[in-house]
Amino acid sequence: MNTHTIDTSTPVIPADAYDTTAFYADTDAIATVTNTTTPDAVALPSPDASTAELLAAVQEAGHRAVPAPLSETALVARPLLRRAGLPVPDGPLSYAIAPELTVRYAHPAASPVGSAGCLGDDDTLLVTGTLRRVPWARTALAVVVLAAAPSGPVLFTLTPDQAVLTPATNLAEEPRDDLHLAALEIPAAQIRRISPELLDEARLRAALARSALIAGAAERCVDLTVAHTTARTQFGRPLSRFQAVKQEEARLIEEAALVRAAVQAAATPLDTGGAAAHFAVAAAKTQASASAAEIARIAHQLHGALGITRLHPLHLATTRLWSWRDEDGDETYWAHRLARPLTATTLWPALTTTP
Known part of the structure; x- marks a missing residue:
């Protein structure tokens, strides 16, 4: 008779009780995110960390199913605030790219043309609308918002209690x-006018952060699946000894490696900017989202019914893969963005040039 022991000490964190300083460590116990490296904690990257270092930390957060906005803080919000010249709060941050907001000047200037509020005596804004599905909004110290003002793209911060x-x-x-924002007044000191390039960089950073999380969760699926098929026996031998299982495991490892390689390849281009960054990040998110469903499918198939239970840690990785696949643009969206700039004369150099 085959038996399998489930570690019931693994905690399940309710959706309404998230602690932004805790995460599932490799030992499946709660540990603390600190600014120092310990055996059971993911170190918070320093503000001066390189993009490659940030991606490594975010990937580790995805591997451990960190219930905290580490990627949103380290790879998206902090760099955008620094680029815009705004103070960087010391705490968890989130972001929202919201061109659909209604933004007007709070102190309209007299103008012979245009509607009231299209010109302002200063940069103080009145913002109305809804920021939808903001990651970790309830736990964030501040939310970095990118929106379209009458003068062009702007970046500003708000706190969740203002909405x-x-x-x-x-x-x-x-x-x-x-x-939900109802004519919320944002002081001029919290607002910066930004270039369209920085707005595009925000989208790229968000997509690459999500891709790195997917890469980490994919590695967790590989680790759990290999451990399970090695330990579980059927007909007198481990599952990993069956040819069909070996083939599926090989596909699982291959898909995870593709995602990891695509994410790592995007680190340097993101720092450089321009067309190279767009190409690399679009390729990374396209690959990550496309692989997420296949990785989750294989992992659950090889785990059997056991992997569906909340007592087993597999769901911590696969439910995130299914969620992150669509967030910040799915594979269809990024495949279109990847292909749109390419023409018959630029396709081959784009594929063969090493960043």
Whole structure:
């Protein structure tokens, strides 16, 4: 008779009780995210860390199913605030790219043309609308918002208590809250006019952060699946000895390696910017989202019914894969963005040139 022991000490964190300083460590126990490296903690990257170092930390967060906005803080919000010249709060941050907001000047200037509020005596803004599915909004110290003002793209910060928050979660029960703004006045000191290039960089950073998380969760699926098929026996031998299982494991490892390589290849181009960054990040998110479903399918198939239970840690990785696949653009969106700039004369150099 085959038996399998489930470690019931693994805690399940309710969706309404997330602690932004805790995460599932390799030992499946709660540990603390600190600014120092310990055997059971992911170190918070320093503000001066390189993009490659940030991606490594975010990938580790995805591997450990960290219930905290580490990627949103380290790879998206902090760099954008520094680029815009705004102070960087010391704490968990989130972001929202919201061109659909209604943004007007709070102190309209007299103008013979245009509607009231299209010109302002200063940069103080009145913002109305809904920021939808903001990652970790309920736990964030501040949310970095990128929106379209009458003068062009702007970046500003707000705190969740300035909005009406409607709690929601993704499939992995990570907070994805709506923030409703009703003529919220944003002081000029919290606002910076930004270039369209920085707005595009924000989208690239968000997509690459999500890709790195997917890469980490994919590695967790590989680790758990290989351990399971090695330990579980059937007909007197480990599952990993069966040819069909070996083939599926090989496909699983291959898909995870593809995602990891695509994410690593995007680190340097993101720092460089321009067309190279667009190409590399679009390729990374396209690959990550496309592989996520296949990785989760194989992992669950090889685990059998055991992997579906909440007592088994596999769901911590696969539900995140299913959620992150669609967030910040799915594979169809990024495949279109990847292909659109390419023409008959630029396709081959883009494929063969090493960044």
